[in-house]
Amino acid sequence: MNIDLNSLAEGAVAEKLDAEFQNVLKNMVDPNTDPTKARSITLTLTFKGNKNRELWECAVKAVSKLAPSKDVDSTFIVGRGENGAVIGRELSSGVPGQMYIDREGDVATDVGEKVTAEEEQPTSVAPTERAVVDFRKQKTN
Template sequence: MFKLDEFANGALAEKFNIEAQRVLENIADPNTDPKKARTITLTVTLKADENRELAMVDINAKASLAPAKGVQTKIIMGRDRQGKVEAAELKSGVVGQTYITDEGDVADDRGNKVVQFK
C-alpha cells in the first residue's frame, strides 16, 4: 500500500529521523538519567473529502525526552546587622572552614579570598 520511506516524498521518514536524532542526543547527554525511557510518536491524520475520494494527510512526529537532572548546592543563611536576611553559596563544604581554590588561593567558606600570597 505505502512505502513509509517514500510517503509524502520522504517527509515521514525525515520527521522520524529528526526526532530520533533528538532522542539520541538526549540519551548521550550526561545531565539526563540514562535509565529513563524516551519515545518517538508518529501521528498520521487522514481527513476525507465529501465524496470520500481524497484524503488530506497530516504527518507529525514528536519525541518525549528525559529531563535534565537537577543540580544541588548548599547556601549559608544568616542576618546582617540590620536584621535583614542574607545568603551566600557554601563553597568550602563546611560552614566556617577555609579552603584552597582551584586557582591556589585561600578562601573563606563563601569563596572570598582571605590571604594573598606575594
C-alpha cells in the first residue's frame, strides 16, 4: 500500500507540511538567526484503532524546529539625577560624552538626542600686536 501525502486527509497533511516549510524558509533568511544552526520539520502520523482493529483514526501533526533569534546587546549610561533618583539612558554613540552622526545624518548627543545648534564660542579676538614674543618669559606649568 502506498500513501500519497498530497491526498491524505483531503490534502490537509500536505498543507500542514507546506506551512511548516514556509516557517523554516522564513527562519532561514532571517538575519537575526544563526545560518549554521540546523532547522527541521517533523511529520508525525499517530494511529489509534478501535477494539475490533477494523477502523483506525490517523492524527497528523507537523512541527518545525527553528533556529532561535540571536541576542541583541545594548549599553546603558546609569547615574543619579539632581534629586538623587537613579536614571538611565541607552548609550547610542558608543562612548560616554561623545557626539556622533545618527542614521539621518544629524549630529546627536551620546544618548541620541539631536543637537540643534552648536555651542557658541566667544568670537572676541585680541588685536594682533606687532611685537616679538619672548617664549622664555611665558609661564609654564
